[in-house]
Amino acid sequence: xxxxxxxTIDFVKKTLEHAEAGHDWFHIERVYKSAVNINAKENGDxxxxxxxxxxxxxxxxxxxxxxxxxxxxMAENFLKSINVEENVIAHVKLIIQNMSFKNSFDDAGxxxxxxxxxxxxxxLDAIGAIGIARAFTYGGFKNRVLYDPEIKPEQHLNKESxxxxxxxxxxxxxxxxxxxxxxxxxxxxxxIATERHNFMLQYLDHFYKEWxxx
Ligand code: ADP
Ligand code: NI
Numbered sequence: 037x038x039x040x041x042x043x044t045i046d047f048v049k050k051t052l053e054h055a056e057a058g059h060d061w062f063h064i065e066r067v068y069k070s071a072v073n074i075n076a077k078e079n080g081d082x083x084x085x086x087x088x089x090x091x092x093x094x095x096x097x098x099x100x101x102x103x104x105x106x107x108x109x110m111a112e113n114f115l116k117s118i119n120v121e122e123n124v125i126a127h128v129k130l131i132i133q134n135m136s137f138k139n140s141f142d143d144a145g146x147x148x149x150x151x152x153x154x155x156x157x158x159x160l161d162a163i164g165a166i167g168i169a170r171a172f173t174y175g176g177f178k179n180r181v182l183y184d185p186e187i188k189p190e191q192h193l194n195k196e197s198x199x200x201x202x203x204x205x206x207x208x209x210x211x212x213x214x215x216x217x218x219x220x221x222x223x224x225x226x227x228i229a230t231e232r233h234n235f236m237l238q239y240l241d242h243f244y245k246e247w248x249x250x
Contacts, residue, residue: 070157077224084150088131108132156225159216164232175205
């Protein structure tokens with residue numbers, strides 16, 4: 037297994053060489069480490085957790101004309117090429133197909149303990165200190181303002197506000213980041229998420245104070 041993990045790491049690093057900062061190898065590495073950490077407490081199948089964590093963003097639909105099948109198929113083909121067991125490949129593929137934030141709005145999707153662990157690890161990377169950094173990186177890339185006191189942050193998530201392409205980056209906290217704590221699947225994930233969530237609340241508090249010159 038060690039050998040196939042190293043091969044997978046090399047494949048992912050190479051494939052994501054030119055990825056943007058939010059989804060580069062370092063994002064994958066953080067998700068991989070968190071997933072292994074969570075799994076140590078939650079006792080899922082480690083092999084499935086590791087492959088799914090490493091391959092979950094191998095082809096983001098956002099950068100592939102919205103095609104949601106490219107990622108799972110790339111993952112499947114790669115794992116076949118290094119002779120990973122078929123049932124492991126099938127499970128990893130299902131996880132990747134069903135993991136995105138968008139897909140998590142549909143209740144009917146596939147689930148498993150391993151899927152829940154990897155999804156928690158991915159969500160954890162969107163909150164806390166790293167999550168804040170990622171949000172402002174994304175906002176900068178889209179040339180958005182940090183905050184606009186005239187535009188009130190959306191207090192409730194709806195698909196329309198999530199798609200709004202001009203909203204200040206602070207809105208993203210209310211549209212997504214502050215909601216993730218209650219969307220965590222595992223007990224271990226919830227504990228880590230709560231700590232990161234509280235840090236974001238503290239951050240927002242400082243942000244608004246500083247905005248007023250205090
Ligand atoms: P994921 O990789 O978790 O599926 P996304 O692809 O939606 O998430 O987003 C990647 C990163 O960019 C995340 O940290 C997310 O919070 C951030 N991001 C996504 N949309 C926005 C937005 N509208 N404003 C600021 N940050 C965003
Ligand atoms: Ni991800």
